[in-house]
Amino acid sequence: AQRVTQPEKLLSVFKGAPVELKCNYSYSGSPELFWYVQYSRQRLQLLLRHISRESIKGFTADLNKGETSFHLKKPFAQEEDSAMYYCALRNYGGSQGNLIFGKGTKLSVKP
Amino acid sequence: GAVVSQHPSRVICKSGTSVKIECRSLDFQATTMFWYRQFPKQSLMLMATSNEGSKATYEQGVEKDKFLINHASLTLSTLTVTSAHPEDSSFYICSAGPRRTEFQETQYFGPGTRLLVL
Numbered sequence: 001a002q003r004v005t006q007p008e009k010l011l012s013v014f015k016g017a018p019v020e021l022k023c024n025y026s027y028s029g030s031p032e033l034f035w036y037v038q039y040s041r042q043r044l045q046l047l048l049r050h051i052s053r054e055s056i057k058g059f060t061a062d063l064n065k066g067e068t069s070f071h072l073k074k075p076f077a078q079e080e081d082s083a084m085y086y087c088a089l090r091n092y093g094g095s096q097g098n099l100i101f102g103k104g105t106k107l108s109v110k111p
Numbered sequence: 112g113a114v115v116s117q118h119p120s121r122v123i124c125k126s127g128t129s130v131k132i133e134c135r136s137l138d139f140q141a142t143t144m145f146w147y148r149q150f151p152k153q154s155l156m157l158m159a160t161s162n163e164g165s166k167a168t169y170e171q172g173v174e175k176d177k178f179l180i181n182h183a184s185l186t187l188s189t190l191t192v193t194s195a196h197p198e199d200s201s202f203y204i205c206s207a208g209p210r211r212t213e214f215q216e217t218q219y220f221g222p223g224t225r226l227l228v229l
Binding site for chain 2: 036042043044045046049086097098099100101102103104
């Protein structure tokens with residue numbers, strides 16, 4: 001079954017520290033993975049997706065098919081990075097490509 | 112970028128009444144829109160896929176007669192919670208993408224609608 005697992009509900013780091021938000025997936029085909037971010041009182045928005053291989057706001061994520069992971073990393077966290085982060089998997093076999101979300105990780109960056 | 116709006120942003124209603132939530136794509140056409148529900152401190156769960164000009168596709172466990180979806184145009188989908196009960200209280204979020212079969216497109220999310228059923 002298709003599934004996205006984010007093992008950490010809350011991740012708290014100090015400003016300037018490295019941060020890694022974990023995401024593991026289960027998918028039978030070739031996965032398409034995303035990271036979405038939701039800042040306080042704002043809507044969900046796309047942060048990055050693996051096919052773009054881009055770095056957004058200093059965040060990167062590499063798809064590791066061997067470990068079925070798509071961890072989100074940033075070398076130096078900033079206070080403005082505090083938000084909810086959701087890892088998502090495109091469900092090709094489902095309803096026309098809907099997204100399957102993990103439960104989310106709340107990142108708290110302390111000054 | 113593309114914008115998706117939802118109306119209302121918040122609604123409080125009495126048990127037994129029906130509530131309609133609108134989802135609009137403001138600057139693009141969306142043949143497909145997705146409706147999600149998010150309970151407090153939980154993830155988004157897909158409820159149904161709204162298809163313009165055809166019936167919606169509901170996920171397992173979602174009652175189609177309770178959650179009526181109408182995708183009347185390429186820019187508007189509505190979700191009607193019929194005979195709402197307190198357990199329907201939740202955060203309802205819609206998303207839309209510009210093209211139906213192009214899986215490379217990005218999903219744009221609405222701001223969500225907070226429903227509280229008393």
